[in-house]
Amino acid sequence: MLDYRWGVENRMNDELFIDKRDLTEQAYELLKTYILTRKFHPNEKLSIDRLAKLLGVSRTPAKDAVNRLAADGLITVEPRVGSFVTPITAKDIQEIFDLRLLYELYAAEKGFENVTQTEISEMEQIVAQMASCIEGNRYRREEHARFIELDHRLHRFIIDSPQNSRLTRTYDGLGIHLNIARVYYVKELQNAAQGQEEHEAIVQAYRQHDLEALKTVLKQHITGVRDLVLQCVESAGGVL
CATH class of the missing domain: 1.20.120.530 (GntR ligand-binding domain-like)
Known part of the structure; x- marks a missing residue:
């Protein structure tokens, strides 16, 4: 059985350094890596505020990154509900x-x-x-x-x-x-x-x-x- 346990507190302790030159691009790449490696679990809810805090950026680059990831099919956005890591079946x-x-x-x-x-x-x-x-x-x-x-x-x-x-x-x-x-x-x-x-x-x-x-x-x-x-x-x- 694969173990998906990887607490938020552990993720928050990861050292993520964002270069200020292109916040959206770097936020996108870092979040994509977290999804590809499944440090974010399938179906896990990803709030913009939480991601912005994790990355150390404002809401705008975090939201733009989520929109790009949704276009890639890695995140599913449900209106008035939230954004979730898209599972693979x-x-x-x-x-x-x-x-x-x-x-x-x-x-x-x-x-x-x-x-x-x-x-x-x-x-x-x-x-x-x-x-x-x-x-x-x-x-x-x-x-x-x-x-x-x-x-x-x-x-x-x-x-x-x-x-x-x-x-x-x-x-x-x-x-x-x-x-x-x-x-x-x-x-x-x-x-x-x-x-x-x-x-x-x-x-x-x-x-x-x-x-x-x-x-x-x-x-x-x-x-x-x-x-x-x-x-x-x-x-x-x-x-x-």
Whole structure:
């Protein structure tokens, strides 16, 4: 069972430093990080006054940040009731990963011939850095954020390979909620070794110029991660 207990008093003791140059942007980024890492719980009510106090800013940048997060789908605003952290359900995860699989398989096939040897070498370097984030069959706690960024970069090589800007923008629409799934995948699951093997197999398929092998391992990897994240949802009581 995932433990969502993380009291307000603990959050208030976190050292959050806001640079006065762009209060709204920084408030947005900090609150987004709190939501992505689930330091704010699913369905938790977020009042403007409370957020302003937490961030050390006035109500205006806090309210503007909440409006942006609502547009991203991370916060749900109920008129005359309040703003709440949007939960992610099993249905959401299924839909997100169905689309991810569709987009990445399409991109892998359409962009296969566009991937250069230099890009393959860059992917190999990313996968090597991923290995340093793993200890045993788990991701090292201090490397969670770094691994998530590396994972994003590796899969963006695939999505960007067809050089289709509309595909890239559409895929990016999954980004925020996909990152929440990545956070739980990295923090809660003990299958780092298998994930690393699959990432290495993805790059090897490019190196060996084997499109069918690439599509096979991509499907195995994405559906495997989906199934594990769905286990997280179930363990967390039905929402992330």
